[in-house]
Amino acid sequence: MKQKKKMSLTIKVLLGLFLGVGFGILSNIVLEPQLNKEIVRWVLDPLGNVFLRGIKMIVVPLVLCSLICGTASVGDIKKLGRVGIKTLLYYTFTTAIAITIAMVVTKVISPGVGGQSLIAGATEFKSSKAPFIMDVFVNMVPTNPIESLVKGEMLQIIVFAIIFGISITLIGKKAKPLLDVVEQINEVLLKIIGIVMLFAPVGVFALISKVIMLQGVDVLTKLIKYALTIILVLAIQAVVVYGLALKFLGKVNPVKFYKKFWPVMVLGFSTSSSNASIPMNMETCEKKLGTSQSITSFTIPLGATMNMDGTAIMQGVATIFISQVYGIPLTFTQLLMVVLTATLASVGTAGVPGVGLITLSMVLQQVGLPVEGISLVLGVDRILDMIRTAVNITGDASATVIMSKSENELDLDVYNS
Numbered sequence: 569m570k571q572k573k574k575m576s577l578t579i580k581v582l583l584g585l586f587l588g589v590g591f592g593i594l595s596n597i598v599l600e601p602q603l604n605k606e607i608v609r610w611v612l613d614p615l616g617n618v619f620l621r622g623i624k625m626i627v628v629p630l631v632l633c634s635l636i637c638g639t640a641s642v643g644d645i646k647k648l649g650r651v652g653i654k655t656l657l658y659y660t661f662t663t664a665i666a667i668t669i670a671m672v673v674t675k676v677i678s679p680g681v682g683g684q685s686l687i688a689g690a691t692e693f694k695s696s697k698a699p700f701i702m703d704v705f706v707n708m709v710p711t712n713p714i715e716s717l718v719k720g721e722m723l724q725i726i727v728f729a730i731i732f733g734i735s736i737t738l739i740g741k742k743a744k745p746l747l748d749v750v751e752q753i754n755e756v757l758l759k760i761i762g763i764v765m766l767f768a769p770v771g772v773f774a775l776i777s778k779v780i781m782l783q784g785v786d787v788l789t790k791l792i793k794y795a796l797t798i799i800l801v802l803a804i805q806a807v808v809v810y811g812l813a814l815k816f817l818g819k820v821n822p823v824k825f826y827k828k829f830w831p832v833m834v835l836g837f838s839t840s841s842s843n844a845s846i847p848m849n850m851e852t853c854e855k856k857l858g859t860s861q862s863i864t865s866f867t868i869p870l871g872a873t874m875n876m877d878g879t880a881i882m883q884g885v886a887t888i889f890i891s892q893v894y895g896i897p898l899t900f901t902q903l904l905m906v907v908l909t910a911t912l913a914s915v916g917t918a919g920v921p922g923v924g925l926i927t928l929s930m931v932l933q934q935v936g937l938p939v940e941g942i943s944l945v946l947g948v949d950r951i952l953d954m955i956r957t958a959v960n961i962t963g964d965a966s967a968t969v970i971m972s973k974s975e976n977e978l979d980l981d982v983y984n985s
């Protein structure tokens with residue numbers, strides 16, 4: 569009975585997505601642009617925002633509580649260290665692979681060669697100062713955890729939660745009542761998410777039709793080669809890289825994974841936010857893919873903040889594209905620098921819409937390309953953000969399955985069901 573109800577919500581979300589796309593395209597063709605803007609302002613924006621705010625309401629407390637529980641419930645510091653190191657290695661490695669594929673494919677397709685005319689017609693981009701790369705690390709340590717929570721500084725919250733969880737483990741029995749309370753809060757938060765998700769079909773409809781109504785399909789056609797290059801690499805990463813990882817590292821059937829995981833990808837796609845997808849991602853991993861709770865509540869919040877393969881792909885393609893448009897070739901050392909900085913930039917990218925483009929300035933600056941180059945790709949980024957977010961969260965879920973399997977904590981009956 570419960571299963572049936574869940575299925576129908578998934579179908580409703582998909583329906584919301586298709587209807588939203590249809591409605592967006594239709595209004596773009598039939599209605600005056602001014603009327604489109606008014607519909608967005610009065611109907612779609614409020615509906616989409618209520619849904620997004622509903623999910624965001626949960627994200628900070630959920631990341632805090634689930635990471636504390638995740639870290640503490642591993643129960644053994646050695647095991648925690650092992651899972652932590654394996655997860656970080658997997659995240660870094662898949663991100664580096666993603667950028668490398670992105671750069672090789674972009675070199676081959678050369679979407680930016682002969683694109684000098686794009687520079688004149690580019691949308692204006694106000695470049696803010698690129699953050700210094702080492703600051704990403706230093707700023708991970710909060711000076712005031714309450715302030716981090718209030719401001720939603722995810723990396724700082726993660727660091728604090730992990731240290732808190734480790735300390736609970738070290739204290740042991742005496743801190744058990746506290747852990748019980750945090751676990752109960754976690755349960756309540758998951759319940760709230762269930763309620764918010766009932767609104768997902770409408771929210772997804774509003775979010776997607778808004779993007780199509782405001783952006784139009786024509787921005788895509790101008791930068792079609794650039795956009796297609798990114799989409800191609802995103803597809804390679806989502807299907808081939810994660811597929812192979814699941815098959816050879818996780819020793820599980822990748823098709824089953826995708827069959828069960830795609831509704832979460834739809835949510836990532838329509839919200840463009842890894843953070844907003846955390847709740848559904850965790851639930852799908854545990855309930856449908858059979859991953860263990862302690863590993864899931866550790867790897868998913870961590871991945872949503874630190875592991876952004878889709879974003880790294882965009883940055884790899886964009887860097888080569890910009891270098892081609894401006895006619896500034898990059899040396900091999902500079903290409904290696906791009907791999908390194910884009911991997912770090914993906915750690916520093918918050919899991920919310922559009923941030924990948926801001927951290928791209930860090931990569932461009934590092935290799936001496938003009939930061940204004942971002943203005944070239946600004947027009948299509950909204951749509952690409954949606955697709956890359958779906959890939960970002962798939963990476964996190966694949967890691968969760970692989971880590972659970974490697975710790976003998978994957979329920980294969982659930983996974984294969």
Ligand code: ASP
Nearest residue numbers: 841842919920922923924
């Ligand atoms: N929207 C992406 C995410 O939340 C981040 C980005 O690439 O802008 O995963």
